[in-house]
Every structure is written in C-alpha cells, then in structure tokens.
Amino acid sequence: MSAFLMENKKLLLDGSVIACVEQRDGEWEDTFICMGENMWLWNRTFTVTDARESWDDFPMEFILQGEVAFYMIPGVNYNGNFWGEGKEPKGLLDDGIPWRFAGHRSGVRAGMLAQTKEAAVGIFAAQENPMGCSMEMERAEKKGFCMRLHFPEQEGPRVYCARDSYEAGKYMETTCFCKKNLVFSAWIVVREPQKQHDYAAFLDKAWEVCREEGSVRLLTDEQVWELGMDFAKNRLYFEEDGFAGFCMGLTWKDKGWEQKRDYLEIGWVGQNASLAVSLLYEYAIFGEKEALRRGLSVLDVWCGRAALPNGLFRCRFDQIRKWGGRIDNDEERNDAANLYSAVTELLEAYHLLAELGIERKLYRKTALAICSFVTQHQLESGKMAKAWFNDGRISDAEGTVGCYLAEALCFGWKECKSREFLNAARAGFSYYYKEFEKYGYTTAGALDTCCVDKESAIPLLRCALELFEITGEREYLEAAKQVSSYLASWQYHYNVQYGGHTLLGQMGYRTRGGTSVSVQHHHIDCYGLEFYEAWKKLAKYTGKEIWRERAEALWENALQNISDGTLVIKGQKRPRGSQDEGILQTRWHTKRGEYFGVSEWLVAWNTAFRLKILRKDFLARKREKSKEEKRIS
Template sequence: MRIKLRICIGLAVALTSTVCMGSVRYLPGNVEAEISLKVPGNEAVDYQLHPEKLENNYFDYQMCGNDKLPVTVFHRVQERDGHMLLTVRLTAAEDVYFNYRQSLLTGYRHEDCQFYMPGFWYRRNLRSPKEAPSFHTSDSWLVREDRLSAPLTGIFSEKDKKFMIVNRLDDFAVDALSTHKEGEVILSGKTSLGFTGFENKQGVSVLSFGFPYREAPKSYIRKLTLAPAVTAYQHLKKGETILLTWQIAEGEAKDYSDFVQHTWEYCYDTYSPKPVDTPYSIEYMKQALSQFFVSSFVDKYPLVYNSGIHLRTDACTSNGQAEVGFIGRVLLNAFNAWEYGWECNREDLKANSTKIFDSYLKNGFTEAGFFKESVNFDKNFEDPVHSIRRQSEGLYAIFHFLAYEKEKGRKHPEWEQRLKKMLDMFLQLQNADGSFPRKFRDDFTIVDKSGGSTPSATLPLVMGYKYFKDKRYLDSAKRAADYLEKELISKADYFSSTLDANCEDKEASLYAATATYYLSLVTKGEEHKHYADLTKQAAYFALSWYYLWDVPFAPGQMLGDIGLKTRGWGNVSVENNHIDVFVFEFADVLRWLSNEYNESRFSDFAEVISTSMRQLLPYEGHMCGIAKVGYYPEVVQHTSWDYGKNGKGYYNDIFAPGWTVASLWELFTPGRAETFMKK
C-alpha cells in the first residue's frame, strides 16, 4: 500500500459567468493538489500540497508540502477567452520520479450529475456491463488521456443545469514504453500523456487531472477485462523543468445532449483539427482498395463472396465465412465493385459481382425469405439467428444495385420480389412502439428484443418507399423514427447498435443520425425540419467519438513509427476501446448538416475524416503491417488496450477488411443517399 502524508490543502474556484461557456476564477478554497514521488524499488510517497500566494511574480502560487520537497511546484492562473488557464511548472532540485495530481470540486452533488469523457464515457456508462468501465463498478474513474477523443472530462449537473469541464492543452508529442500495466510503473522515457476523470468526494463531484497518466480504480486492458489500477512515474532530472497546461470552463445546458453539443463545439474550436496531409487521391484509394475485390473473391461454394471477416493480418488468406452485413458487407462490396467495374471498364470486377449477386439470389435466402446473413462453409454452419442490422445492410446494398441497374435500363424483377417480401416481413417484426428487435429467428421468434438497432432498419424502409412507391414503408420508417426520438435521441442514450457488444457505442448514434437524415430527405416543411433537428442532435454524439487530436505513440510502436495521426478516426464503444474507419455515409450527413444549418464545423471535420482515414492504405512499399494490398486494417489499437493481441501501436492479429473497404468506399463516393432519393 502506498504511504500517504496528508496536509491541509487550499486552492479553489469560484464560478462566475454561465453563458454557454463561462469563465472560472481561481481563489483559495476547494482544490486538492498532490505530488507522488517514487524511489525505484520502494513504494511511492504521496505529498499533499498547499498554496502560498506570490506577489510580483510570474506565477501566482507556490505549492508547498509540509516538509521541503525535492520538487518545486508553481501555479499560474490566467483568464483567457472566458476560460481559466492553469499552468503548472515542476522543477526538480534533485533526480526524482514523479506523478502530479489535482482535484477541483465542482460544487455539484455527485448524485445529481452525469459524466462525459468523449469517446469513452457517456452519462454513467450504465449500458455497459460491470466488466467494462461503468458506474456498476465505481462512481469515480481516472483514465489515460489517449483513451479519449479529446483529453477532457465534463461533469453535468442535471439539477443545476450547469456543467464544468477540464481539458489539457499541451503539445502531445511523445510517449514512452512501460514494462508493466498495473501498479506503480516507471516509464522508460518521456511521455506527453496525462490523466483525467471524475471522482466522488464526500458526495460532491470532482474533476481530477494530472501527469503522467494514472488509471483508477481499475484500468481497462482488453474487452470486458478490468485490471488493477496503474500510476506512471516519469523521471525528472536535477534542474529539469516541465510545464503542464489545463483549461477549465463552466457553462449552462438545458440537458445532457445540449451539454455534449456545447462541449464538442468547444473542443473542436480548441484543438482545431486540420485535414491530414495524405498523398492519396480518392482515385488512388479506390484503385488500391479494388484489389481487395479481386484477391478476396471466393467462388467454390453455393454462395459466392468476398472473404472479408476473421482474416489474419499476416496472411489475409480467404476463408469459408460469408457475412451479408456488419463486418462482412458482402453485398455492398459486390455493388461497389460492380459500379466501379462499369466506371473503369473492369470486366473482372463486373464478372465477379455478377456471380455474387446471382449466387445470393439463388442460394442466399432462408426458407422464410430473410438473407442467410452469416454462413461458415468451413464448419458447414449457418447462423440460425438473424439480426435486424445485417438484414437491413443487405437490403441497403441491393436497393443501390437495383437503382443503378434501373438507371442503366436493366431490370431485375426477381430481386425486386425478394426485397418486397423482406420489407413486408420487416413490417411484421416491428413492435407497437416502432422499434425493431435486435435479433430474431426465421420463424419470427425474438432472441434479443433490444431496440438499439432500430435505426438500421429505417434506411431500407425509406429506400423501399422511394423505390416501390409504397407508403407503408415510409409510415413504418416514421414509426421507427418516433421510437428513436423517444428512446435514444431525447434520452441521449445510444446503445447496442453493434452486434458484438452491449454498451454505449458510436454506431448507435451514427445510425440514428443517418436514419433521420434519410427521413429528412423525403419530407418537407415542418416535418423535414423536425427530422433535420433530430439528425443534428444525434450527429453531435456520433461526432463525439471521433478524435480531435493526435495521440502520441512510443518509438517502436508501429502506428507511431509510420506516422499515424489519430484525428478524424473514431473510437468504437465502451467495450471495444480502439479506433477504426467506421464512417460509411456519416460524412455525407455532416456535409448535409453543414448546408442545412450553415455550420462549417460539420463539413470541415468531414474533410478531416476523409483525409485522415487514407493513412493506413496498404500498397507495395507501404503495407502498414498488412499482408495484402488493399486489405484496409480494422482494429487499430491506439491506447493501452488490446483486442486480444499486440496492444497499443498495433492491430489485433485477426481483422475484418470486408467492412473497412466498404466504409471507405462509401466515404469516397459522396451523395449516394441524396441521389437515390431524387430518382
């Protein structure tokens, strides 16, 4: 157990101005400061600090311990743009290993509060199981900054309609390897990573932050695996100085959604992410990605498909697993290859896509008429459980195929009959509240009644309305949107859209925004505005998962060595703490919102996403740790977490390029939904 030396402390904040983002004044009172010093081979000692006011000095306070310490700590407090800027200077009088920590009392009752660490923590993370970070395990959490899409923590008091946030402003340039992931860890070199979080101090919510990183009461090392707390110690040589900078602000918000919107806009303006200077044009990206369509083609089974799930990164050898949607996206890849084949006069792509579509039309449906959405020919197994998400994504792909073919004067009546039947079965599956079950069987019995995947179904219903001119499908889509508004958007509760986790996730908010975007495209007047407003509200939550800064990597961590910039990449979910290229149509949604609301942040960030997600394109001489050209990586591990193998700076050894290629292809083929709705 670490030794504790406690001393009466000072420093506090008095909160002023609460117009959106208000200033915070720094006065003696309610802030705790602490420095932890470690001698290698010995337990660390924590020293509480108290302020001594300085006069006629660059710094405002010297933070002192009860005894003379081998480190001097000074604070400078400034007001800048209505926020409080806190600069901390640490100077070593002798060689030390240190960890610095500060806690700021908000004045809000903890039980009245909801919490926010972007891309990782929403409200109280109660959708997440106790095996992942959530209030189920603790009501106080400190985490590494690189877990977060912005190095920030926010606390929102629902009772007071106020929030307070703290974010770090330093140059995030370097990271260091450590030999251990728990306990007291001495870093192998310099890092830029600190920590941030919230704590319950005697019933009052506290913003806690410091440097270098800590994680408590648990760290999170892989899916559903909490580990003991960790505290990192950095070496500071005699005479060496380090400067640390945080910004603190308070504001008012009418609800949690309003709080997230204000905070995202604040973060965007603070970190000002710029497009990544990548040399790859969209044409080059598609040319390289199209090699996946050829290399992954499998035609020796009753279903013909691109093999894109559960592949090894070091081999990319095709297997017998075909998946219509989710991580496979067989039918969307077939359409993308088909359209590209015609554009570029690629007979190989056209021939392959024809075989895929023909095989699914002949052999790809269950007895009831749903897609055989997940088939494993290696094990002679067909998953008997269907998902509304995979079924919807298959419908989406075929609708685009049929619309493209109709425009070229080619008809596919058998496909049309199949799609009508599927949509009619969707109407049977829909619940009275407008939701769709997440998982079900061929006989319509429900396996998972959760409505988190409802937005997935909304897309093909709107498309079916436009393609077949059948208002029943539009009515169903509107009922689904009513559910989304009532249960997801208005409650700021986006959950369980992904199929391999039960938690808060990016895809739920992204799909919700896309679903209401579709409805806004086919409605007018007040109805159009209503759906547009819902799209905007959900979009802020989706945006909150996307990185606004570049996390540092240590030398020897591959992703850092090849220069990956994380801005524009999205974290996945509370359970799966890695970044990926899941965007699909979301960039189109952002550009549309930008025009609809005259909000340049949306379109500007869409360009950041578009440029940043080109960085890991595997091609000869630039394979990025992937065995084959065009097989874009998936599980990009950017923090101290792994999906099972390798850890920060690398990928998991198993990946699914089926969906990554499909996502990037849609990103680089803008305007599909708007074009479809105009036909």
C-alpha cells in the first residue's frame, strides 16, 4: 500500500495531489507535524492586524481533489441524509448556503470525512478551544470538495433544534484578541480506501487522540443492580384490570412523577419482557419470592393474551386492552424490534425457570411460533420487514431494523436446531448487510422516526456475531467489524466542555462514551448498552483492545445521572434508580426549551438494559460461590 506525503501544504499519493489547504498570503501560516503513518497535526497561526476589517471568523479549509462519492459528519450527516421522510438537515446546503454545525454536534470533535477513489480523508479539531469551533462541507465547482473548520463556534443558516424543527442561526463574535497571534489546530487522517465506505481509520485515530478524556466509573455493579431493581419494582411495575407489567417510564406532572402507561411494550421502550426476566434472576440470585411472582405474572399475562394463532405476537398491551379479541384492526403493528425481544427473553426465561424446577413450556412455544411466522413470511430476497399487522400483512417493509428478526432466528436455531431457521437467518442477514455495504449506513431502527440512525445497526452487528459463533465463517466476523465501525461513528469520542451557566455544566456531565440517536434526533442516550456485550465479544475475537475500551466507555457513560433518591434536577427530586432518557449535548430542546440540558423523561429501557447485562454474571457468581462453599464443607 502506498504512503501519503504532506509537502508544500499538499497531500500527495504517488506524486499526485489528493488534497490541499486553502491559502491566503499574509493572513495565516500553516505547519504540519507527522504524528504517525498517514496522520498529521495541522497548526494554523493567524496574525491579527488592523489590515482586515473584521476578525469574526478564523477558518481552516482542506480541499479534496477528485469526485467525492461518500461524506460523513458523525452522528449528523451520512452522505446527505436522503433516506427517510424526516426534515432533518439534508445534503450539504440550506437554501444554497453550506450547513454549518457546532463542533459538539458531532461525536468526533468538529469531525468530517470525505472519500474519493484514492483516499478516505478525515479532519477534526485537535482540542477544546475557548471560542468553540464549527464544521461545514461544500462542493465548490472550481476548488473541489471543501471541509472547513471555523473558529469561533457558529451554526447556520438555521439551527436544527428539535425533531424536524429549526431556529435562527447562532453566529458568535469573537473577543479573543489578547494575543496578536492565534493558533488553531486540527488532525488530518487519511488512508487508501479498503471499503466502499471506509471510516474505520478516521474513527480509530480520533479515539486514540482522546483517550485521556476517558470517563470515570461511578457505581459498582452491585449498586447498579440494586438501584435498577428498586426502580423497576417500586416505580415502574403495576397491576391493573388483569394486566401485570411495567410502564414505559415516568413523567413530571403536578409536582410529582407519574407513570406513563399509554405504551405498554414487550420490548423497545417498555421492555416488559426483559424487566420480567430480570425479576426472575432476582429470585434465582437472592431468593426473593415476590420477584418470582411478579416476573411470572408479567410473562404469563403476555403469553396468554398477546400470542396470535398465526404465530405473531401483539407487541403493545395497551392496544390489547383497547381492542381485546378484535385482532382484525389496522392500528396494531407488530414490529421487528419488539418481536425480537419476545423471542429472546421468553427463551431465556424458559431455560432459567427449568433450572429452578418451574415449568413454562408456553414461553418456548410462543417464541418458536414467532420464528416460524418469520420464516414463512420472509421474501425471496431474504428481506424481512419492519412491522406486520395482526393478520400477517406487512405494514412497513423498509429499514435495516428488519434484521432484528434474523438475529431472533439465530436464537430459534440454537433452541431447536431447525435448519429452516438458520437458513432464513443467513438469508436475512445477507440482504441487510448488502444494503449496508451499498449505502454505508443503516436505517429506521427507532419506531418513531424514519431516517439514518444508530439503533438499526445493532441487530446487524449482533446477528453477524451470532452467525460467526454458529458457523465459524470468518466473513461474519469481518462484517461485524465493519458494522462496528459504523456504530462507532455514533459514539462520543471526547468530552464537551460546558459552561457553568448550562445544566450539563452544573451536573459535570461527561459526553465521552455516549451515543447520539439518529440524524433526526440530535441528542445522547444510553442505547449503546444494547451492543456493549457485542463489542466485548468483538474485542475477544479480533484481539483489538479498542472495542473493549469503547464498550467500557458505553457502560461508564450510562452510569451518569442515575438517582440515589436524593438527586434533584430543576427542582425535581428523582426516584431511586431513575435516569433521564436523553442528554441534550448540543443545541437541542428539552420540553421546556433549554439547550444543554436533560429530557426530564425517566424511561424504563435504560434500567432494563443494565440489568440484562449484569444478570447472567451475577447468577454465575452465585453458583460459583455455592460450589466453593460445598467444596469447603
């Protein structure tokens, strides 16, 4: 593989100019320090004089030659965001003017990447600057493809401030003239493309550069378990009119926290199945009989009322309560993410209970019936669907999120060794992975959006690892690595520095390790916990330590802002174990309109994910301790 050179402010490959920097005589001086193979630290020194009328913008522009087939601002823009129906920023221009985003809107500090046939080139700001910084991209007819950093921080022409919503641009005026010379720095990372969409080296280098900004582990595993159980049992659980289960979270109303019961889901936001299974583990580990009663009550009522004769499973109990036995309605849509949760959690519950001497064959039967439905309704291409009506008609066919069902079939195969399940899983994965390779991103994971996102890549990654473990075929491991690089583009690599006037600044919140949601929702959540274990596996199978580091950063980030029962935010005392769903790390609205705050929405799913990660290890420790005690006695 050829080496790139940086000479005379030009990036060269085999003597040919790949890119260069913008030059203006007398306004600045550039130096480039080689920091390893194909990586440079770019320093630009501005000499502030009276010769220029205004010094309200200090730009750094890197210009690629050749046709750019793919570009990306991590977590913000994936080749224009043209997939989907949302009104998030599309393309490079807003009414003819380049989109300019604040550096903290991206998971890599003011990070951008553009790829030609010859090179995948990424740049990002080297450190937090008192002025802040911004990034923009533009196809300039006579210059090439421009990637620009701007100091101070600016956003415009409009600010994307809430889902499908905009506000006026934010253009800061700098007052940083205490020095005659101002120095701004950026990293440049480049390599010859090894994939059609090659962002792995860019993201790996960005992670390495920011290692010193790592998070801090705030709670022990035992504390996380105890707080999570407290929240699940005492604030989320309820029994009413024959239903036993969990609300989707708590909202503030009339000076207190109130359960939100309008969505009662088996998985996704509600996580009824996962929380019920964790209660069964609470019994298995600690012997709490009430946890067993509740866990069984939840799963029994779901299996008794939600399973359909065709094998489908009604995913929202609030709609079961509304429609009862009138299943021929077009309001209920049973989606891939919820169906996956039903399959995997019911099978896990079945086996755990069998070990405890409790028979629940219905759980296994229900899970395998869903798998059978999926294989019978799979399209010839291997494609599955995002959701079905109760009668088996597809309500939404599009989106990588359908791969949740391929992953579910891997568990179905493990359960009964059905060749039909395995073949369908392989075909489904193949379809969705080819789609990912074609576009460089995944789509439609969240049920309330239709856009490029993070969540839809999670089943693609986990299914690849499941198929690798089942078949031993290395192509699945290679696929897992590629999907993981995409998921890494949603992870925050650094800590945004917030002022004391902001809520996040007062909370001391650290962004590193957190993951942004989608190009339609610009905020951080803990959903990365869903691929924590997959990244730990990937580190084991590849020997690359970076995946273990990224996984641990996911976990540590997700431990922030969990209430111990005394936490007060904006005058609201948070219940023990509760945590906000969203952290608004950029100019994004809470329901009250503040930037750099929290969502004020205490959801069930983040608690469910943490308990799920811990429960098998906790049970294994208990069993090992019991064996040791028996051996000693």
